Amino acid sequence: MPLASGEEAENEGIMQVSKLMLVSARTAPKSGGIDDIVTALVFGEEKQALAAEMDVLADERKISQFSRDARSVRDSQVIILIGVRVRKFGLNCGACGYPTCDEFEKAGRKKGQDFTGPTCLFKALDLGIALGSAVKTASILNVDNRIMYRIGAAAGRLRLIPEADIIMGIPISVKGKNIYFDRKWPP
Numbered sequence: 001m002p003l004a005s006g007e008e009a010e011n012e013g014i015m016q017v018s019k020l021m022l023v024s025a026r027t028a029p030k031s032g033g034i035d036d037i038v039t040a041l042v043f044g045e046e047k048q049a050l051a052a053e054m055d056v057l058a059d060e061r062k063i064s065q066f067s068r069d070a071r072s073v074r075d076s077q078v079i080i081l082i083g084v085r086v087r088k089f090g091l092n093c094g095a096c097g098y099p100t101c102d103e104f105e106k107a108g109r110k111k112g113q114d115f116t117g118p119t120c121l122f123k124a125l126d127l128g129i130a131l132g133s134a135v136k137t138a139s140i141l142n143v144d145n146r147i148m149y150r151i152g153a154a155a156g157r158l159r160l161i162p163e164a165d166i167i168m169g170i171p172i173s174v175k176g177k178n179i180y181f182d183r184k185w186p187p
Contacts (some may be wrong), residue, residue, distance in 0.1 A: 014174050021134040027133070051071075081161055082134060089123065116166070148170070
């Protein structure tokens with residue numbers, strides 16, 4: 001009779017959940033039905049490189065929370081990256097700071113410290129809805145998770161999803177205790 005240890009089954013399960021999270025992000029409603037969401041799974045050596053880049057950011061910026069979150073990345077089995085390509089939407093709402101979408105487009109894209117801007121409000125909303133859909137799926141399946149800005153900043157520097165203007169990261173974990181709940185720093 002075949003036997004899989006609990007740990008083997010849990011590792012297989014968390015990979016399945018991470019893929020279902022990407023499905024949730026993809027099928028989340030999008031403004032105007034235009035899908036500019038981009039996604040990726042990070043694990044193995046790439047996950048370690050992502051955590052190392054977060055430590056570099058902590059040193060460069062003198063922000064210890066980057067290292068705190070890098071520890072969470074190392075302790076997680078998989079990292080889900082969800083980003084968005086930003087382009088004009090065509091509503092001329094002005095939320096981006098320009099009176100029209102054409103002026104927004106003419107302004108050009110400028111790389112900021114972590115992301116590229118300006119940002120269309122509707123693309124930012126699409127990113128938020130995709131993130132919410134992904135973490136909802138993890139929650140329904142009892143997989144611990146947390147949306148983290150700092151993971152996205154490091155993923156952008158590493159160009160893990162180069163077509164994204166904004167990236168957020170979601171570490172996921174199956175442990176006896178939620179490792180994202182009381183992340184005290186320093187340890």
